Amino acid sequence: MKLKSIGQNLLDRVDPRIIAATERAMKAIPFVKARLDKEYGGMLDGMEHSMRPYAGKIESYSAIPDKGRTREDLLSEIEGLAAKESPRWKEGFLSGAVYSGDDAHVEFMNRVYSATSQVNPLHSDVWPSASKYEAEIVAMVADMLGAGPGNGKAPREDQICGAVTSGGTESILLAMKAYRDRAREKGVKKPEMVVPNTVHAAFDKASQYFGIKMKKIPVGSDYVANVKAMKAAITRNTIVLVASAPCFPYGLVDPVTEIAALAKKNKIGCHVDACLGGFVLPWAKQLGAAVPPFDFVVPGVTSMSVDTHKYGYAAKGTSVVLYRGHELRSHQYYTVTDWPGGLYFSPTLAGSRPGGLSAAAWASLVSTGKGGYLAATRKILDTTELIKAAVRSMPEIELMGEALFMVSFCSKKLDVYRVLDELGKKGWNLNGLHRPAAVHLCVTLRHTQPGVAERFITDLREAVAAVKDSPPASGGMAPVYGMAGTMPLKGLVGDFLKRYIDLLYKV
Ligand SMILES: Cc1ncc(COP(=O)(O)O)c(C=O)c1O
Structure with a gap:
């Protein structure tokens, strides 16, 4: 770990033009290129399925249809997809992303729009x-x-x-x-x-x-x-x-x-x-x-x-x-x-x-007014304190500073990206951080709903225990983050990310 970060620090000091030239030269070597293509391809294949869950299940379009579909039909499809995707954010499984999400407030925003x-x-x-x-x-x-x-x-x-x-x-x-x-x-x-x-x-x-x-x-x-x-x-x-x-x-x-x-x-x-x-x-x-x-x-x-x-x-x-x-x-x-x-x-x-x-x-x-923002902030601060206290009680992970509405943790004892994956299996969508390897939960009003913080704490304990007690399995985000942390040449990871973006535009 130490050696790796020394290596990274040295790389950070190297002129970016030298790094870019080295990368270009490396990628020009057919063996290296083929190896990278295979490596990226394998990882991206594994991700594609989860990125495109509707493929083959509902109509998809690569040209404007000859005859337009009815509005009722489309509304029912779009509302169906929204209903399928909303429980995860409504029930507070995301870090940040949806900050209020309150039904009445969302309805009000929609009416204004x-x-x-x-x-x-x-x-x-x-x-x-x-x-x-x-x-x-x-x-x-x-x-x-x-x-x-x-x-x-x-x-x-x-x-x-x-x-x-x-x-x-x-x-x-x-x-x-x-x-x-x-x-x-x-x-x-x-x-x-x-x-x-x-x-x-x-x-x-x-x-x-x-x-x-x-x-x-x-x-x-x-x-x-x-x-x-x-x-x-x-x-x-x-x-x-x-x-x-x-x-x-x-x-x-x-x-x-x-x-x-x-x-x-x-x-x-x-x-x-x-x-x-x-x-x-x-x-x-x-x-x-x-x-x-x-x-x-x-x-x-x-x-x-x-x-x-x-x-x-x-x-x-x-x-x-x-x-x-x-x-x-x-x-x-x-x-x-x-x-x-x-x-x-x-x-x-x-x-x-x-x-x-x-x-x-x-x-x-x-409509929220100062009173509304104060009340919302009070709930968010209280919930963050509750979660931070739980993280402090887990010896395997380490809280990174005393933030007011963010819970970030790293670990010297286990692979936090595997903890991230274990939490993912339980439905959580948290952020993986880099340099140092860490994970965070950005606390929003979604997490202040009854039982959500408690569920997070229980799931985090179980995730930490699972990582402690079992060897790594294949798949998940841990290898991707691992790769980004260890790839000596930054541009290669950038290439991978560009191919990931390409996938987002695949019909
Ligand atoms: C501190 C900070 N600055 C800037 C941004 C960028 O905001 P946006 O995603 O709305 O472009 C974010 C997003 O999370 C942020 O946390």
């Missing part, structure tokens, strides 16, 4: 209601995240402003693009971001899409950002430092105050990714939990991402990106003035957008 499904915020003159919803979503979220009561009247350079996007990834992409474009105006040609290695993969995506070099700084043994190492990584090309509140893997909040102070001192941006925690931490703090400062109250925080479609309990497909000052926000906008199609502008990545989802997000915030 059905009244607004044709709304497109791109045409704000036709649907001024869409602008109203979005402006108010931004204002309410800014208020929740430390903008303060005078925000609406604050000078443009201090005002917390933002935009509604399609999800956390888009919020992050836009913020990184805004920093890149602002820095470009100041002559930075080779922009860099300095991030703890626990930041969401969306930052990697932003790095690739927008040509921003990403300096990933390993977190410390406490699993939060190593500010000293981040400081050492800053150069004159650095445009932004990133902190998570909290990070996806462990649910831990990075030291935002220190990172933001470092950013301010270096006159660069500080983005706080609160996609996951933005709608939990403010309420948890009010409930007396130990929540460090993480939002716009902290001087030096210049942007944030926060997801309405997670703990904001909105329908899937919305998030908010916030900025300190209008000038920074303007760098995310897109305008074109010489297009034969007319004058064109859009605030976010998409052109046409689903205004119905913004209406639903607005309705979720206004």
